Amino acid sequence: VTQPPGRYPVRTRILHWLTAVLIFSALFIGFVMVRSIGSYSSLVLVHMTLGLIILSVVVVRIANRFTHRVPKLPDTVGWVEHKLVVGSELTLYALILAQPLVGWAMVSASGSHAVIFGSLQLPRIAPFNADLYFVLRQTHLLVAFALVAVIAAHVSAVLWHTLTLRDGMLSRMGFAVGARSSGASVREVQETGGVSSADTHARGN
């Protein structure tokens, strides 16, 4: 029997959407600033500040992740997809944790200090070494591309489940408004008891 998917605790949902907004901003500013001349200096300062905030939030998230069980995935998720869900979650955590550290280390390897909130200097976390700088600089770009790819897959998968399979996937991380509308389709699935996703889809239309 299909269970309506539960929700993550409120603190987890808040942390999730906070991370989403921060990462979107940091990636966007990062890609813009390396092409900009006049706004470069101010954007770099915002980018470094966002990076350190993301690092702090992701550390809290990792700790928080161990404080509760994860709400059950909808029955539309098979065992292969279940493995993919776990793998992509781990990958996202790893990338989000690595990216600010790589950026911070990269600035350190150039011999200067990362600066946050406009003037607060962070300690250097890597030795002054131009070769190391280049490796870290390229890594920072590769991780940024990887983040864009994994986030795109993450968002696509959730949208596929929520809009096409109508299994209420998004409501696990959602707040009241999103939960009510997707909750309706979940109840629909429940009434018929274990319908296939194709049936749900057809019924939804």
Place this chain on the structure above:
Amino acid sequence: MGRFSLPGGNPMLADTPDAARGLGLAFAFPDGTQWRTAMLNTAVFPDNSPQGFYDRLLASKPDKMTGKPDPAAMSAFEKAHPESAAAMALNKQHPPTLGFADSTYSGFITFYFVNGAGVRTPVRWAFVPMQEALAPHAGTTNSLFDALVRQLRKGPLQWRLVLTVGQPGDPVADATLPWPSDRRTVDAGVLTLTGIETERAGNARDINFDPQVLPDGIQPSDDPLLSARSAVYAASYRARTGEPKSASAVQVDEVAP
């Protein structure tokens, strides 16, 4: 740590006395903060905006046929950028000195010095030489660098750090405009260079002389060249840290006495 430089993309070219001489300096303070500055031996900077700089580079691009810049392009540039025409004329009135050692290196760009009460004072800085320069050997490729190396082998070289304090109304975001010569100056210290090395890993070669690496108490102004320099220096630093390294054009050990 510091770095003397001449402009252009080809380090193997012969030194010319008229080329702008650069001095980049990186100071490390005991509290871990740093101050980096890159200066030139001219009176003012030829451009007051990134666009002006870009247009001037295009206008001074050597023609494929003649190997020299197209005079028509340069005069069109000077019409479009009267501030650059005036700055270049002013720089012509200050002919270069004999060598690196007797050059005055100026920052041009205005910064704010901030005191404990948060009062911001516009300041420009320059390093003023305290010695004559040894004459370069005519006809040698690295005449200016070689003369500097010979002089530093004999003993330290010194410059006074002179801060010029701006007054209300002085331009704070235009590096083509000099400040009036009667502005108050402050002797803030003496720079002593004690040795010289060939570029190698870990010395000035690997420093990005980003003008926005500043200690507490010095803040950037709104001069549009500042952000542009940071942006371009960062791109250049990334490119040169990733490229294969070739032997430096100036080999300190090979300079004849």
